[in-house]
Amino acid sequence: MSALEIGIASFPALMVLIFLRVPIGLSMFLTGLVGLIIVTDGTNMAFSRLKNETFTTFSSYSLTIVPMFLLMGHFATLGGMSSALFKAAEGFLGHRKGGVAMAAIGACAGFGAICGSSLATAATMGRVALPELKQYGYAGGFSTATLAAGGTLGILIPPSVVLVIYAILTEQNIAKLFLAAFIPGLLAALGYVIAISIYVRLHPEAAGTRPPVPMAERFAALFHVWPVLLVFLLVVGGIYAGWFTPTEGAAVGAAGTGIIALLNGGLTWSTLMDSFYVTARSTAMIFFIVLGAGFYNGFLALTQVPQELSNYVVSQGFSPWTVLTLILVFYLLFGCLMDSLSMILLTIPIFFPVISVLDFGLSPEHLAIWFGILVLIVVEVGLITPPVGMNLFIINAMDRQTSMIETYKAVMFFVGSDLVRVVILVLFPAITLFLLPG
Numbered sequence: 001m002s003a004l005e006i007g008i009a010s011f012p013a014l015m016v017l018i019f020l021r022v023p024i025g026l027s028m029f030l031t032g033l034v035g036l037i038i039v040t041d042g043t044n045m046a047f048s049r050l051k052n053e054t055f056t057t058f059s060s061y062s063l064t065i066v067p068m069f070l071l072m073g074h075f076a077t078l079g080g081m082s083s084a085l086f087k088a089a090e091g092f093l094g095h096r097k098g099g100v101a102m103a104a105i106g107a108c109a110g111f112g113a114i115c116g117s118s119l120a121t122a123a124t125m126g127r128v129a130l131p132e133l134k135q136y137g138y139a140g141g142f143s144t145a146t147l148a149a150g151g152t153l154g155i156l157i158p159p160s161v162v163l164v165i166y167a168i169l170t171e172q173n174i175a176k177l178f179l180a181a182f183i184p185g186l187l188a189a190l191g192y193v194i195a196i197s198i199y200v201r202l203h204p205e206a207a208g209t210r211p212p213v214p215m216a217e218r219f220a221a222l223f224h225v226w227p228v229l230l231v232f233l234l235v236v237g238g239i240y241a242g243w244f245t246p247t248e249g250a251a252v253g254a255a256g257t258g259i260i261a262l263l264n265g266g267l268t269w270s271t272l273m274d275s276f277y278v279t280a281r282s283t284a285m286i287f288f289i290v291l292g293a294g295f296y297n298g299f300l301a302l303t304q305v306p307q308e309l310s311n312y313v314v315s316q317g318f319s320p321w322t323v324l325t326l327i328l329v330f331y332l333l334f335g336c337l338m339d340s341l342s343m344i345l346l347t348i349p350i351f352f353p354v355i356s357v358l359d360f361g362l363s364p365e366h367l368a369i370w371f372g373i374l375v376l377i378v379v380e381v382g383l384i385t386p387p388v389g390m391n392l393f394i395i396n397a398m399d400r401q402t403s404m405i406e407t408y409k410a411v412m413f414f415v416g417s418d419l420v421r422v423v424i425l426v427l428f429p430a431i432t433l434f435l436l437p438g
Contacts, residue, residue, distance in 0.1 A: 003039050007303030010035050014296070024342040025285075025292035032296035039302060049298060057291045061247065062168050067283040068250030069159050072257050073115035073124075074275040076231070079261035082124045084224040085110040090132065091218035098200035098207045100136050101146045102193050104129040108150030109189040110225065112157040113232040114257065118340070118383055122151025122391045126398045134399075137208020141406025142199065144399055145384075148391035148407070149192055149414035152380040155340065157185035158236055159250070162340050162379075165290070166372045169348045172365070174246040175239045179435045180369045184377060184425060191417035199413050206410075227260045286341060293345030300349065310353045320358035321426075324371075327351050328378050328422065335382020339390060343379050351375075362429060366436070370429045374422065381418045384411050 001009070010031050017027035036046035057063070076082065089103035089110075096102070108125050115121050126147045133143040155162050158178035167174045200207040213221075235253040239246050261267035300306060313323055335343060355371050362370060383391040386408045396404055425432055 003303040004305065004308060006035060006039055007300055007305040010296075010299070010303075018338070024338065024346075025289035028289075028292035028296035028346065032292070032299040035296075035299040036302070039299070049295070053294050053298065054291060057294055058287060060168075062164070063287065063290065065164050065174075065247045065250045066161055066286055067279050068247065068254045069116040069161055069164075070120075070282050071275060071279045072231075072235075072250065072254040073117060073120050074278060075254060075257035075261045075267065076111065076114045076228075077124050078266035078271055078275065079227065079257055079264045080266055081114065081225075081228050081257075081260070082107065082111050082128050084221070085228060086125070086128050086132070088218075088221040088225045091213040091221045094136075094210050095212040097204075097209070098196045100129075100133055100210060101138060101142065101196045101200075101207065104133065104146055105150045105153070105189055105192045105196070108147070109153045109157055109185070110228055112154035112185070113159075113236075114228055114253065115154045116159045116161045118151050118153075118155040118380060119390060119394060121154025122148055122394050125150060126395045130395070130398055136210045139203070139206035139406070139410075140399055140402030141408075141410040142203070142206040144392070144395045144402050144407045145410035145414060146192075146196065148384050148389065148395045148411060149195075151391045151394070152383055153185060153189055153192075155380055156181060156188050156376065158182060159253075160376070161286070162344055162376060163372065164246070165341060166344055166348060166376070169344070170352055170368050170372065172368050172372065176365075176436055177369055177372060178236055178246075179240060180373050180432050181376070183434060184373055184421070184432055187421055187424075187431075188377075188418070191421050192414055195413040195417040199410065227257075231256050231260075289342055289345060293342075293349075296346070297349040306350050306353045309350065310357050313354050314357055320360050323354065323358060324360075324374075324426065327355070328374060328426070331375055331378040332381060332385070335379045336385045336387065336389065338382075340376070340379040340383065343382075344375065348375070360429070362433075366429070366433050369436070370432050373432050374425060377418065377422055377425070381415060381422075384418075385415055386411070 014027055014031045017031065018024060033046055036049060040046060086103060086107035089106035090100060093099040093103045093106065104125060107129065108121055111125060112121050129147060130143060158181050160181060163177045163181060164174055167177050231253055234256060235249045238244055238252065239249040244252065258267060331343065355367065356364065360367055383389050392407055392411065396402060396407055
């Protein structure tokens with residue numbers, strides 16, 4: 001077999017390992033290692049690359065942003081920011097039909113601005129908002145679907161760990177990617193609110209009501225969210241203004257949320273050690289996936305699969321919009337089976353060269369940023385798409401009385417909102433690129 005044929009054959013081999021429930025990082029690592037041994041006829045190149053790739057991955061300055069953002073999310077939870085956000089949103093929206101669910105979406109959007117992880121946002125806001133939704137008579141499936149969908153805002157609204165990884169893979173500016181994600185993130189929150197409004201009109205029995213909160217209490221609750229605004233403006237604003245690099249900004253954010261948690265009494269020696277442990281464990285998992293992906297993608301580059309695929313697409317004369325649509329559909333389908341980080345690491349080195357050679361009437365930088373935001377959105381849709389939506393399982397685990405079927409039925413309204421948003425952003429790239437300079 002030629003090197004190209006071996007590279008192509010590695011895809012089904014990788015899928016078999018994944019479906020056998022071998023961890024995705026280990027699957028990519030083993031496939032890449034075995035592939036390199038075969039392609040190089042058993043020379044020492046594969047093991048030499050093992051040493052170099054490991055050192056390069058774990059010593060990367062850019063990747064140090066990952067543990068900082070993860071730690072910032074843990075400190076934000078300890079500081080009571082998730083509860084403050086929900087109480088503030090509930091005060092202004094809770095008395096409306098479906099208002100408590102809308103407040104949960106607003107709180108998820110706010111918490112996502114200081115978290116950067118969909119799963120963490122879903123889990124944190126689930127603990128805060130699920131009891132309130134149940135207390136005011138919201139149906140179980142509607143409640144869990146709302147919180148699962150709201151969790152996806154954790155990665156759409158900057159800062160975002162996955163966007164950082166995408167920026168590293170495609171050599172793009174992290175600050176510009178964060179800026180480009182802002183409007184699509186707000187559109188996602190607005191779309192979910194509209195989905196809730198439609199759902200409660202079609203199923204009025206699914207949402208209860210709660211008495212209005214006095215105006216004085218509303219503004220008092222609003223005052224308590226100032227730490228969230230301060231951290232967001234300091235981190236994202238500081239990165240974009242050039243006060244510090246993204247890694248420095250993440251460190252500033254982690255320190256800021258840590259101080260707030262300390263002042264609020266949520267940060268003790270015990271919780272600090274727990275935060276460090278959870279952050280280290282999550283970081284190790286992410287770094288191992290990055291290592292496995294780097295090894296596998298290095299093998300693919302050696303076999304020339306990405307280059308040959310790009311040449312094939314160009315030679316066939318396919319419409320750029322057709323190619324983009326097929327890629328997004330692929331992400332939408334496989335996003336139901338794999339987590340977003342693994343999908344990005346596995347596929348971007350293959351699909352990005354293809355997109356880069358197509359003409360969408362955009363500059364190379366704007367094309368890379370626009371494509372990255374689109375990929376991020378459709379992959380995140382997979383987190384709430386049956387049958388294997390990670391956010392759905394996380395939230396349903398908190399509510400054993402609600403069947404997964406009930407959640408599946410309700411979440412399709414949010415999936416529909418996501419699909420409409422994807423179509424809009426594909427047709428109008430300027431929405432994504434509006435805030436970018438130049």
